[in-house]
Amino acid sequence: MRPAAESRTGGTGVSFFAEPLAAKVPEITFLFWVVKIMTTAGGEALSDYLALGSKVTGAAVETLFLIVGLVWQFRTRRYVAAAYWFLAYAIATFGTGVSDTLHLVVGIPYAGTTTLWAVVLALVFWRWYRSEGTLSIHSITTRRREGYYWATVFATFALGTALGDFTATALGLGYLASGIMFGLIIGIPAVAWARFGLGSIAAFWFAYVVTRPLGASFADYFSKPHSISGAGFGDGRTAVAAAVVTAALVVYLAVTRHDIQPATSPRAVSRAAVNDDAWGR
Numbered sequence: 001m002r003p004a005a006e007s008r009t010g011g012t013g014v015s016f017f018a019e020p021l022a023a024k025v026p027e028i029t030f031l032f033w034v035v036k037i038m039t040t041a042g043g044e045a046l047s048d049y050l051a052l053g054s055k056v057t058g059a060a061v062e063t064l065f066l067i068v069g070l071v072w073q074f075r076t077r078r079y080v081a082a083a084y085w086f087l088a089y090a091i092a093t094f095g096t097g098v099s100d101t102l103h104l105v106v107g108i109p110y111a112g113t114t115t116l117w118a119v120v121l122a123l124v125f126w127r128w129y130r131s132e133g134t135l136s137i138h139s140i141t142t143r144r145r146e147g148y149y150w151a152t153v154f155a156t157f158a159l160g161t162a163l164g165d166f167t168a169t170a171l172g173l174g175y176l177a178s179g180i181m182f183g184l185i186i187g188i189p190a191v192a193w194a195r196f197g198l199g200s201i202a203a204f205w206f207a208y209v210v211t212r213p214l215g216a217s218f219a220d221y222f223s224k225p226h227s228i229s230g231a232g233f234g235d236g237r238t239a240v241a242a243a244v245v246t247a248a249l250v251v252y253l254a255v256t257r258h259d260i261q262p263a264t265s266p267r268a269v270s271r272a273a274v275n276d277d278a279w280g281r
Contacts, residue, residue, distance in 0.1 A: 017143060022078035025140045025149065026259035028204065033211065035085060035249045040160065040215030042242030043092020045223050049235035050093075051100065062097045065090040074146070079261065081254040088153065089246065095157030096216070103165070110166035117159035121209070124151050135201050138261065152205075160212020168217060174229035179217035186210040 026032055050058030069087035076083050099117065102108045108116070128148035129135055140149050168178040189206035192198035198206075223238035224230025253259050 017074045018077055019143055020077050020141050020146065023138065023141055023261040024073075024076070024079050024084070024146050025137050025261070026079055026081070026084060026253070027261045028137070029259055031249065031253065032259060033207070035246060035253070036088070036208070036211045037215040038242055038246040038249065039085060039089045039092050040157070040212045041219035042239055042246055043089055043094075043157070044096050044161065044216040044219040045235050045239035045242055047093045047096035047100065048220075048223065049239050051097070052235065059097060062090075062094045066094045070150075073150075074143070079259075081250050081259065085246065085250045085253075087150070089243075091150070091154050092157050092212075095154055096161045099158045099161040100165075103162070110162055110170045113162035114159065114166050117155060117162055121152065121155035121159055124148065124155050125205075128152065135205065137204065156205075156209045157212050160209060160214075161216055164213035164216040164220070167213070168220065168229070175217050175221035175224060176229065179214060179221055182210055182214035182217060186214055 047058075047062060050061055066087075069083075069090035072083045073087040099113055102113050102116070103110060125135060128145075128151075132139065132145055132148065137149070140146050164178055164182070167173050167181065168175045173181065186207055189198060189203040189210075192206075193200060193203035219238055219242065220230060222231050222233045223235045225232050
């Protein structure tokens with residue numbers, strides 16, 4: 001019988017994307033939600049800024065950003081704050097670009113792109129749960145589960161971009177009103193979890209999806225001109241401000257390590273995958 005490490009890596013003991021040694025995502029704390037919202041805002045503003053110039057150059061930069069983030073994150077074998085949030089920022093930027101392209105270039109209305117990405121997200125959730133038996137972030141301890149996790153993150157970013165634009169423009173709410181509305185909506189899963197027994201996994205993903213239109217709506221409010229209900233700060237300056245704040249928060253997390261998930265044995269993770277249902281009960 002070959003050693004376990006050798007079996008996992010095709011007999012050489014070396015793999016470019018080795019299996020994780022620990023959970024690859026952070027523990028969920030208040031600061032997690034703050035950084036998540038900042039990445040959504042920064043990604044929205046950065047993608048819009050890149051779109052002001054050559055569309056080809058902008059798409060190339062976003063794609064390169066994404067590739068670097070994917071390689072960095074999947075090369076790590078446990079959660080590393082800088083790698084994790086770099087990829088989240090890259091997906092926020094790339095997801096905005098893809099969603100906007102479907103509307104501005106292909107011509108699909110915001111209601112259509114919102115529906116499309118909602119279906120994509122549902123399909124990713126379905127495939128993930130069918131394959132792994134859980135949608136818990138505490139089970140992200142294999143490359144396959146990590147792949148499902150980041151596919152879900154991409155779908156949530158694209159959906160949030162479309163949904164935020166739909167409420168702000170198609171429904172005529174404007175960016176500020178949309179941001180305030182999503183700020184209220186994001187409290188629903190917290191109340192439902194605390195008071196009405198909503199499962200922790202369902203509550204988490206509900207809130208996670210809403211962070212995207214929340215952050216994007218406020219980014220658009222600050223960056224867009226007054227003529228379209230914005231504050232006129234500009235895409236470039238909004239992107240820089242969001243990036244600086246996000247970087248400072250990530251450095252704090254990297255130094256303090258407050259968001260490291262508690263160590264869990266492989267057997268416990270396996271039991272969690274079997275016992276968790278999709279709603280976290």
